[in-house]
Structure formats: structure tokens, C-alpha cells
Amino acid sequence: MTRHKLIFPQSFPTIHTERLILKQATIEDAEDMHIYLSNETVCRYMGIDAHESIKDTKGEIKWYDNIFKEQTGIRWGISLKNNPTIIGSCGFLNLEKQHYRTEIGYELHHDHWRKGIMKEAITAVLRYGFQEMNLNRIEAIIDPANTSSVQLLEKIHFVQEGLLREYELGQKGFDDVYMYSILKRDYEKSY
Template sequence: MTHIEEHFQEFPVFETERTRLRKISYSDQEDMYSYCRFPIVSRYTVWDTHQSLDDTRAFIEYVLNRYDTQKVGPWGIEHKQAKKLIGSCSFVSWDNRNKRAELGYVLSNEYWNQGYMSEVIKRIIEFGFNELGLVRIEARCHLDNIGSARVMEKTGMQFEGILRRHIWAKGAFQDVKMYSIIKDDFPAL
């Protein structure tokens, strides 16, 4: 059985119409900090707002270590025209035995409501089903995160229900909406 990690030994790079999905590097720290420092961006995430470039550098060090040890790491979302990092996307968890993975993502608020994340997620779903052999791809969002729910719906994911007190984040247990798409649904996209 192929493990998802095997597909990241040589990090996969993709392009969409407006973005390039590639490794994150130290040269991205200013771009990343420019959106991670805003509470509106981190409001529904499990991570805290970056207080300084040191927080951003610490995250990038964590990511680079994952790449160096050939573990699954996030794609940096580079705006092709502006040539700058505007977000990231990754498989945040996976179950090789059951051929299932969960997506997580963040996008600079400057690019919200313009279809960028839907464009990226569609490409990652395609990779998940066609290259990784996944059968199910999931994503979750905070109950109030309407933008993220909209991304999931636009990419073909179906709402499955609310997972009560599912995640500990920001000092409290949070309820989340669960969405998924299965390989059988994928050709319909």
C-alpha cells in the first residue's frame, strides 16, 4: 500500500490558473507575516495570530524541518502575477489504511472572495484522488467560518454534520462543521 508520505519525498509542485503551489521558504517570511499578523485571518484557525516575524520564522522552521525529513508539509500558495506568498494549504492529517486525508488552508484576507482558495483546493483534491489514491478527502471549519464553508461547497465537498466540541483551540473546545468529497463524486467537478 502506498503511503501519502512517499509522494512528498520529492515535494510536488503544481500550478493553477493564478497560483503556483510550492515549498515555503525563508524568503516568504515577510509575505507570510503580512497576513498571519491579522486576527481576522487567524480567527478560526488552531494557531495564534503572529505577534512578530519571530513567530513566522518559527513556523517556517517547523515547515522546513518537515520538508527536510521528507514528511508531508504545506504548499505555499504563490500568486503567479504578484510573485508573492498569499497563503498555504496542506494535508493536515491522513489515514493511509483507509485512504483518507484532511485538508487545511489559510489565505491572506486581501485575496478573500476572489476564488483563489477554491482554485487551489480543486487542484489538491485532484492530486489526492489521482496521485495519492485517496478515497475520501475531508475538511472542517468553525461553525461561524462562512468563507471556509463556501470554499468547501464550491469544490464539491458535501456538508456531513457538526462535530461537537471536536477541537481545542483558542482556549476552548470548538464545534466544527465537517465536509467531505469522495472519489466517486470527483468526476462530477
């Protein structure tokens, strides 16, 4: 089977959608990002503690920079077209180039929940991953209690593959997670 090579961008890509700009987050965005990353409700299912200090949030931005430099992921800051403030992020992590596979992660400021913003952002990131990077599989690992995320992924054609028992060490012990995925062929049929 002949495959085109996986393509990782040389410079950080900016993505425009109908309402959003997905762009590189910088240290200058730390205060805006700290507002939602310090919120327990936002961080509940992220596998991280809510940020206690701006230093924590700057560390998160440095992690975004590092995964891009190391070519193991891309994390876009999400802003509305009419306001440059970053209100969330979405992107790839744990990129496995030899297998054309990555994981998707995302979070959004609670003031912007239930407005279709994350659906719009994830759809744009999927398009970038499959069309520009030539990925074959994008996975999402979801806490079963995160019903909003489960509904969102199913709405955008991710398939639940099963329950991974005690897959991650969380704040209260080992947590079960759902494994979801979307394949390039699924994407091409659905979009």
C-alpha cells in the same frame, strides 16, 4: 478489494494552475507570510493565535517542512503567477496512509479574499491528492461561524457530515466544528 498503494511524493511537488503557483514555502518567505499570519481576521478560524513575531511564522514554515519529511502532510505556499510573494497556503495534514485519508487546511491574505483564488488552489490540491497520491477521502474541519469557508467547500462538492461537539480546544474554550469530506468517487463524478 484491491487498492493501489498510496503514493507520497519523494520531492516537494509544484503545482501550476491558470493564475497560481503552489510551491514549497521557505524561510525566505517568512516576512511575506507573516503579514497575513499576524492578522487576527485571517487567523480567526484557523485554530491558532495570530503570529506575534517573525519567529512564530518561521516556526509555521518549519512545521510545513516537518510534516512533509514525516510524510504526514504537504502544505503548499500560494503565489500568483506574476508575483512570487506567498499570499496564503493550502494543503494536507494528519495524513492516515493506512486509511487513504487526510485533512485539508488553508488560509489566504485578506487582500485576496473573494477573488476565487482559494477555490482554484483547493481544486488543484484535490486533483493532486486524488490523482497523484491515490487518496480516497479528504476531510475539512470547519468552525460553523466560518460561513465563507462553508460556502466554498460546498461549492467544490464537499459534503457536510455533521457537527462534532466540543471537538477542539480553542481560544475561548472547547469549540464545535463541522466535519466535511469529499471522496474520490465524488471527485471523479464532479470534476
